[in-house]
């Protein structure tokens with residue numbers, strides 16, 4: 656326990672952040688969160704808040720995740736305000752505004768990890784499985800259009816509804832990762848090893864974040880350009 660507390664104390668305070676070490680710290684932070692969920696540390700530290708107000712922000716990780724209200728990235732990784740640059744949309748879909756935000760964070764701060772974090776029972780993914788024939792979906796339509804290729808691919812793999820949702824959620828994460836990796840601005844950072852873009856899934860009930868194998872190529876074929 657003391658060792659973990661010491662680790663957490665030093666969590667985001669070391670001078671030099673190596674590639675991968677940010678990711679390792681996030682994994683440790685999530686371990687702490689799942690072990691001591693009821694006693695999670697506050698996400699704001701007044702001295703740090705004042706320092707950031709004076710000196711500006713310098714996040715270490717970009718978190719691209721769903722807008723679902725049950726997800727709180729700082730809490731999940733036992734981090735603080737100022738640690739993450741966060742992009743949130745229903746189903747963590749990314750388009751021009753989100754891509755620009757990620758590119759800005761990587762080129763203007765110490766970010767060396769971009770995590771695309773899906774989650775269990777994602778309403779955006781579930782919604783794609785439901786028949787919306789005859790319903791005016793407004794802009795929700797744009798979100799479903801982004802998620803649909805992951806549903807289609809998952810349907811090719813399974814007929815079971817539960818497995819379909821789980822697999823589609825996973826594929827939707829791979830899809831967003833692949834899209835982010837298309838960025839010409841991020842390309843040199845990724846190729847030189849300065850930046851990792853990795854998928855993950857958050858367990859709503861357990862608080863646990865499972866990281867994906869970042870060597871797997873996105874199984875979803877999706878040719879739509881980011882426009």
Ligand SMILES: [Zn+2]
Nearest residue numbers: 721723777778
């Ligand atoms: Zn969701």
